[in-house]
Amino acid sequence: MSHAEIAAPPRAFGQTMRRDVWWLQPALVFCGLSIFIVYSTWAAFQGANYFFGNYVSPFYSPELFGSSPHSWFGPKPGWWPNWLLFSPALLILWAPGGFRLTCYYYRGAYYKAFWADPPACTVGEPRSTYWGERSFPLIMQNVHRYFLYIALIFIGILAYDVWKALWFANGFGIGVGTIVLAINVVLLGGYTFGCHSLRHLIGGFRDNLARSTTSFACYRCVSCLNKRHMLWAWMSLFWVGFSDLYVRLCSLGVWHDFRII
Numbered sequence: 001m002s003h004a005e006i007a008a009p010p011r012a013f014g015q016t017m018r019r020d021v022w023w024l025q026p027a028l029v030f031c032g033l034s035i036f037i038v039y040s041t042w043a044a045f046q047g048a049n050y051f052f053g054n055y056v057s058p059f060y061s062p063e064l065f066g067s068s069p070h071s072w073f074g075p076k077p078g079w080w081p082n083w084l085l086f087s088p089a090l091l092i093l094w095a096p097g098g099f100r101l102t103c104y105y106y107r108g109a110y111y112k113a114f115w116a117d118p119p120a121c122t123v124g125e126p127r128s129t130y131w132g133e134r135s136f137p138l139i140m141q142n143v144h145r146y147f148l149y150i151a152l153i154f155i156g157i158l159a160y161d162v163w164k165a166l167w168f169a170n171g172f173g174i175g176v177g178t179i180v181l182a183i184n185v186v187l188l189g190g191y192t193f194g195c196h197s198l199r200h201l202i203g204g205f206r207d208n209l210a211r212s213t214t215s216f217a218c219y220r221c222v223s224c225l226n227k228r229h230m231l232w233a234w235m236s237l238f239w240v241g242f243s244d245l246y247v248r249l250c251s252l253g254v255w256h257d258f259r260i261i
Contacts, residue, residue, distance in 0.1 A: 194225030
């Protein structure tokens with residue numbers, strides 16, 4: 001008995017038999033990421049209004065060099081070229097930015113939203129072949145595990161910023177800004193500690209977790225956060241931007257920080 005093979009014709013870009021609004025999710029992702037990228041880039045290049053008393057924007061922390069009281073090593077260094085714009089945020093944002101850029105969830109999100117690769121399941125895409133992440137520049141995505149190590153350090157630094165936000169000129173207190181920065185650490189922690197790479201790391205680099213009770217327990221703990229990795233990713237992205245906006249508007253006098261205690 002002979003068998004005939006019928007090859008389905010390739011779909012043109014955007015061609016699909018789906019009748020649902022498949023384009024809505026990538027459109028919303030495109031808008032959300034675009035708004036954050038534009039705002040965070042603008043905020044990073046300001047180099048001003050990023051602190052208010054004991055509050056410091058997470059976009060600028062740790063402030064290695066700068067003019068605020070939160071600076072670790074003093075003002076702008078003398079070796080910085082005069083012709084080059086200086087902002088404390090430009091010295092450190094590459095780390096959290098790189099962590100998100102190479103994140104397993106965000107890859108799938110912006111591959112669809114920005115590159116239409118593919119725009120959605122069973123929807124025609126612009127190219128007919130797929131090379132994966134084995135060639136440049138996508139092979140650079142594999143550095144995500146190394147950005148994770150740096151991101152874990154940043155969580156500790158931002159947690160210390162919350163501690164500093166508890167101490168005002170007249171002593172201990174809690175302001176709205178304190179709560180804003182604390183929520184930021186919780187959301188960023190949920191996103192970071194639910195990272196796929198952390199599951200492999202905290203599981204002891206094991207392929208068979210049943211061989212170690214401790215590794216399996218740690219793996220399950222991270223997996224609890226990983227189940228909502230997309231939710232943690234979006235909530236933390238929104239809140240870190242809002243945290244910068246809150247500190248910025250307080251610094252400009254547009255908003256007034258309310259002391260709860």
